[in-house]
Amino acid sequence: MALPPLVEPGPDLTPDRVARYARTTQLPGFGTDAQRRVRAARVLVVGAGGLGSAVLPLLASSGFGTIGIVDDDRVEPSNLPRQNIHTPADVGRPKVESAADTVRALGDEVEVRIFAERLSADNAERILSGFDLVLDGSDNFPTRYLVDDAATLAGIPVVWGAVHQTGGQVGLSWSAQGPTYRDLFPVPPAPGTVASCAEAGALPSECGVVGALMVGEAVKLVTGTGTPLLGRVVLHDALSGGFRELAYERDPEGPPVTGLIDYDLFCGITDTISPAELDARLRAGEAYTLLDVREPWEADIVELPGSLLVPLGVVQRDPAGVAERLPGDPLVIVCHHGIRAETARVLLAEAGLPGLVLAGGLDAWSRDVDPSLPRY
Incomplete structure (x- = not known):
C-alpha cells in the first residue's frame, strides 16, 4: 500500500529547476x-563503495537536497571496476571526499555532509541525527544490524541493499510502519558462512x-508515490x-530494540585483538604466531610480515593437523x-589450540x- 509522503514540500522551484526536472x-x-x-x-548513505557509487549519483541528479555520506575507507585500485564514483586519480583518497566531489558536480544545489569515520554504536545517533531516511550500502552484517537498530531508535526508514557475486537484494525496513531487517533476519549468519566481496x-x-x-x-518514500x-x-x-519477490511480516515475538549493542559480539565475532594492540605487543618483543587464512592470490597483494599462509579450506579439512604443526607461541589469526x-x-x-582474531583483519x-x- 502507499504511504504518506515522508517530507513536506520545500520552496517553489525556480524556472531553471522546473526545466531541469521537467x-x-x-x-x-x-x-x-x-x-x-x-x-x-x-x-544518509552508509558506504561509498559499490552500492554507494550507484546510489549517490542518482540521488544527486534526482534533486535530493541534502546527502550525507559515511565511510572510513580509502580508494584502492581494486575498487574501481564496481565503484565508478571514484576514478584512478582518486586512489589513496578518502572515499567520502571523492564521492562528495562527484555529488557536487552532479547537483549544484546539494548540501553534502561527509563523515569520514566508521559507523559505530558510539557515533550512530550523532550521524543519523537530522536525516529523514538512510540508504544502507554497507558490506558486513555488524554494520547492517547497527544501521537498522539506530534507524529504529531514530524513527526513520532504512532502504537496504546487498550484492553477492551475480545477484542482489533490496528491501525496506521501517519499524514505525511495518517489519524491519531484524524481522527478516532475526539472527546473523554464523561467521565465515557468507563470503565477503573480496572472497x-x-x-x-x-x-x-x-x-x-x-x-x-x-x-517513493519521500514523495508518497507508488508502493514501497x-x-x-x-x-x-x-x-x-x-x-x-519474498514477502515477510513483523515477528510478533521479536524483542524490541531499546538501545545499541556490541554488534561484532552479536554477529559472533569474538576473541579479538585490535591492530594497534597487536602492533604494540610486537614492537615490545612479544612473540606471536600470525596465521593468515586467506587465499594465495590475496597474499600476493598484501600480507602481514612474518605470517604463515594456511588458507581457510585447509584449516576446515584438518584443524587438528594444522593445530599440531603450528609453533607454540600465542596465536593470532x-x-x-x-x-x-x-x-x-x-x-x-x-x-x-586457542587463539585471537585480528579485529578488522588486514x-x-x-x-x-x-x-x-x-588495500583491496
Whole structure:
C-alpha cells in the first residue's frame, strides 16, 4: 500500500529547476510538489563503495537536497571496476571526499555532509541525527544490524541493499510502519558462512541494478508515490535476468530494540585483538604466531610480515593437523576483514589450540597501523 509522503514540500522551484526536472515532474502522480519534497529530503548513505557509487549519483541528479555520506575507507585500485564514483586519480583518497566531489558536480544545489569515520554504536545517533531516511550500502552484517537498530531508535526508514557475486537484494525496513531487517533476519549468519566481496567477487553491473532500485525506493518514500517495499524483498539474478519477490511480516515475538549493542559480539565475532594492540605487543618483543587464512592470490597483494599462509579450506579439512604443526607461541589469526579468521579460530579452539582474531583483519591493519600497505 502507499504511504504518506515522508517530507513536506520545500520552496517553489525556480524556472531553471522546473526545466531541469521537467521529465520527472510530468510523470503521472508526481508533479512539482513531489520534486519539491525530493529537494527538501535529507538522506544518509552508509558506504561509498559499490552500492554507494550507484546510489549517490542518482540521488544527486534526482534533486535530493541534502546527502550525507559515511565511510572510513580509502580508494584502492581494486575498487574501481564496481565503484565508478571514484576514478584512478582518486586512489589513496578518502572515499567520502571523492564521492562528495562527484555529488557536487552532479547537483549544484546539494548540501553534502561527509563523515569520514566508521559507523559505530558510539557515533550512530550523532550521524543519523537530522536525516529523514538512510540508504544502507554497507558490506558486513555488524554494520547492517547497527544501521537498522539506530534507524529504529531514530524513527526513520532504512532502504537496504546487498550484492553477492551475480545477484542482489533490496528491501525496506521501517519499524514505525511495518517489519524491519531484524524481522527478516532475526539472527546473523554464523561467521565465515557468507563470503565477503573480496572472497566471492561482485559483478559491477549488479551494483548498478541494486543501487537504482534503492534510489527508486527513496523517491517513493519521500514523495508518497507508488508502493514501497515494506514487508517485501526484491531479489535479482543477473545471470538469468530475472526478478522475484519474498514477502515477510513483523515477528510478533521479536524483542524490541531499546538501545545499541556490541554488534561484532552479536554477529559472533569474538576473541579479538585490535591492530594497534597487536602492533604494540610486537614492537615490545612479544612473540606471536600470525596465521593468515586467506587465499594465495590475496597474499600476493598484501600480507602481514612474518605470517604463515594456511588458507581457510585447509584449516576446515584438518584443524587438528594444522593445530599440531603450528609453533607454540600465542596465536593470532588474520584474514581480510576478520570473518574467515573467526571461523578458523573456532575450529582450532575445538582442536585444542586457542587463539585471537585480528579485529578488522588486514584491511584494518593497513588503515590503522601501516597505511603504506595496499588495500583491496
